[in-house]
Amino acid sequence: MRQRSLIAITAALTAGALTLTACGSRDDKDKDNAGGGGTTVVIGVDAPLTGDLSALGLGIRNSVDLAAKQANSKKFVDGVTFKVEPLDDQGQPSSGQTNATKLVADKDVLGAVGPLNSSVAESMQKVFDDAKLVQVSPANTNPALTQGPDWNGGKKVRPYKSYFRTATTDAIQGPFAAQYLYNKVKKKKVFVVDDKKTYGAGLAATFKDEFTKLGGKVVGTEHINPDTKDFGAVATKIRNSDADLVYYGGEYPQAGPLSKQMKQAGAKAPLVGGDGIYSADFIKLSGKQGVGDYATSVGQPVEELPSAKEFIANYKKAGYKEAYEAYGGYSYDSAWAIIEAVKKVVDDNDGKLPDDARTKVIDAMKNVSFDGVTGKVAFDEYGDATNKQLTVYQVKSTDPKAGWKPVESGTYTGSN
């Protein structure tokens, strides 16, 4: 009797926990953009929709959703209705791989937008490539994803033909920040911190290389454990290091608390990071201590581009609960790149989807070229965006919605 009730309770609790997980991930699913008849083409989305990085992930999902809705209402591809299938990877490579497998298995899926994290992308690339399913990431910046592990040694080899991205890479993002901070802000001594992940460690390394090449000094390095939020000991090291700048390779859930704690410990140096910290949530987490911190991000500020006005207005009109965040424009453009490619394939096949649509979409992707939200959208021979614009932002106020202000946009030109 006792034994039975114990089994029942344990089972009930486990089931309860699992159900909750499941409900959560299904709650925002959009069903109302089906209809219109004809063929349905599904665009998969893989991004962290829950967890620490969900602010960025939800922005990606909403922007792709908006792209699909726009394409449907304009009847952009005759007889084709686009549908979005968002999947949550929680920033975990294993979940990303599961999601990729799931998308590959659905024959209506002709393309996927995502993921956010470079480390997640690593686990997904092969799954997509084996199935000849095109993947466009709006946010991955690790150079190795398109140019192979030896990209820095001069031997660039594209590992997966199905992988494209609309974001520029860390190979130019780190050095761009280094040049701005060394030449314009006159910072000479940097303390470099990273989270040891693909994105963070890669970015910190490219920054460090360029900063020392310019003549700057690295006065300390530290790797943090992204699972913890206590950076007291690291903050003390930074304060005592005499650095006038702290570079953080990683994302805002750690960067925000790190910025706050190091300044509370008495450090006077601003924190600088890449696109992974360029989020309203960084300002929420760093509070008043975050004012003065910098971030670089890919492209020009979306708000300042004439091509983006329509996107912003439509995004507002669609009434999404979450902001489009750092990658909204890129996600919208990524989805449109897939839509354009699908259109080309359908047009070439007398208005119908061919049987080998996936392979054809990959081929069409190479020649995609249109004016997107973030500027010209096109891909080079590695699948990288040809648009290599970057912008430095600075936190000017503690208002999460308006705190980040662009201070300099430009294209990285390399240094000697």
Added chain:
Amino acid sequence: MHELPQQLVNGLLLGSMYGLIAIGYTMVYGIVQLINFAHGEIFMTGGFGALTVWLWLPAGTSVWAALPLMLIGAIFVSTTIAVGAERFAYRPLRGAPRLAPLITAIGLSLALQQAVWAWYPEAKSPRSFPELPGGAINIGSVTMQPGDIFLLITAPVCMIILGYFVMKTRVGRGMQATAQDPDTAKLMGINTDRVIVVAFAIGAAFAGIAAVARGLKYGQIDFRMGFILGLKAFTAAVLGGIGNIYGAMIGGLVLGLAESMATAYINNIPGMDKLGGQSWADVWAFVLLIVVLLVRPQGILGERVADRA
């Protein structure tokens, strides 16, 4: 070496937090021999309880004035959940093999985490927590924030109150008796069910206080914060000698100091530069645990669990 005092304080702060949470593990283990793995999540819900009180108060309320109410809110939520868990998840399993309540505890921990994630507004990403006003306080080369001072005062005060309660009050003595031999204690007229509920409640109340302290210190709380902190606090309880309430505090402090020393100094040792830094702090904390358990398996202060006849 002018960094050392600050690093010691950093470790002390981290350790006080571990210690406050560890008390919940150690008391429950001492009395019913159950490792309540949901305790980390009870700590987390306490934090959200305090946040709810803060959001409910009119905007512009000073944090100092709100603090007592937030503490009450945190303690209310965490003890309610702990007592409820004891009543509905653990009590029906009393007498069942030890593995059963352990699995229930893990299930409960997941359920609580997911419940906050699913139902607390905007809990999917970290939520900001009010901070105590006032600037940093400098004592020599040591810098401390008001939130740190709160933690440094609260932890010992809680310990003193708990020590008095266990040693001097009727319920406290009942706890000691139940820990030694629940059957005989029952024969002596002690309501062991009530004693167990009290043990859960006290542990949860301390976890609630720790959650407020953590919120004030870092300015944010999130639905996953209980997992890692709970694991660390459990480690602290084992390190100090599980079942021993003073051991929990000592274990917490030792663990906190070990982590901050490992971050600050290990990579200065020649040949160890690749094995130091914050990302290795957990590794060194667990190395320390293993060493202590090898030399002294009962923990630093020793277990306080009587042999069962």
